[in-house]
Amino acid sequence: MTDGPRLSGTRAGGLRVAPLVHLAWRKAAVDLVVEETADAHTLVLDVAGWPGSVAGQHVDVRLTAPDGYQATRSYSLASGPGEPPALTVQEVPGGEVSPYLVRDIAVGETVELRGPIGGYFVWTGARRPLLLVGGGSGLAPLRAMWRAADPAEPVVVVASVTEPARLLYAVELAERVAAGNVSATVHLSRADVPDDAERLGTPLQALSLRTGRVASTTVTQALTACGGTEADPGVFVCGPTTFVEAMIHLLAGAGLDPRSIRAERFG
């Protein structure tokens, strides 16, 4: 654990990807709504002059009520670098902003958006292959990363969801698994893998499902698939705080230097 100074020296200092000009609020019109799960929607936005993003960056979204009241939240970009900005919003029951973005907003309506922002939890392509570990809606910025990867490049995805119906991007993951460069293991933390695979539907059948929380064997296999710890893979972990802490612990137990892991926590 002697490489502490690197964290602030080369890593932050070398990643000056946030613009050094004032970040202006821009009008963003909802162009497309994709129902990922029953309570998570992806909003694809049309933003004039959108500069593109680095995989893993986020934006601030501002909503204004008729009386001028405003609410602002940060959301990860789920879109690849050259794509229009897309946000996957998981509804938080009783929340102020997410129920509106999931239940109410319609194509053609607008929000304000500021970004892209962030220079730490980003994948610029420098470290490869990619090992992406996501819990719940923590998959959103990881989708930006697998979309940023070269199609010929191996990407190892480990996902954790409570039950199959809550997995984001199941179809896209299955397509990428079928295409050959992505491997995806999905742990069901509060459900058993059904005996009858056909009940899962086509996309989920293509994914490797496992019952229970992400286990050390899954993490070890994922690291091996990336060429082991010597390969210096790009390791990104995103999800609820307890999930992220548990995953860092498992990855460190598998031999990875915890300081080489980029983590983003929420909740």
Place this chain on the structure above:
Amino acid sequence: MAGFQGRPRERDDRMPPGQYLTRDFPVLTAGPTEVLSPDEWQLTITDGTSTGTFDWDGLHAFGLETLTTDIHCVTHWSKLGTTWRGVRVSTLFDVVGVDDLPYALVTSYGGYTTNLQVEDLVERDAMIAVEFEGEPLEPEHGGPARLLVPHLYLWKSAKWVSRIDLVEEDTPGFWEAAGYHNHGDPFLEQRYHGD
């Protein structure tokens, strides 16, 4: 269909612009959580000439002060009326005999850094905090000891604080070098460079 309405408005002068109240205590940490026992923790304060190092007992020898304050994270959440216990940074600076230099670079176990003006460390409520809401500070919130600078966005309140260097020239820290505002006043909404 109805547009965005938001929550019922309750104007509260304690809330900075663009923030919302949370009852949770979300965690924003760049890297892994450092797990450090009080026995392992030390804080060094230096201006290059005078240097003082405080261990757990040495810090507690000053007695803990209670501070009830609001905290604001750049990711838009705020908590009002949180209670912390710790030792004022100004007390430690006085003991070491440093305060003449204008800037401070704060370093954490794990390598995180953040930069502040010395006046932000000595003229308001900044403390080295060891308790939150009557309990020892948990590792994910920066325990055993973190810097707390409640009048600035919380990324300035370095967790697992290990070192404060007082310096002549301002040097951007970890988030500051990555595009976040150099000062970070929530009431001026200084979130990002150029705000």
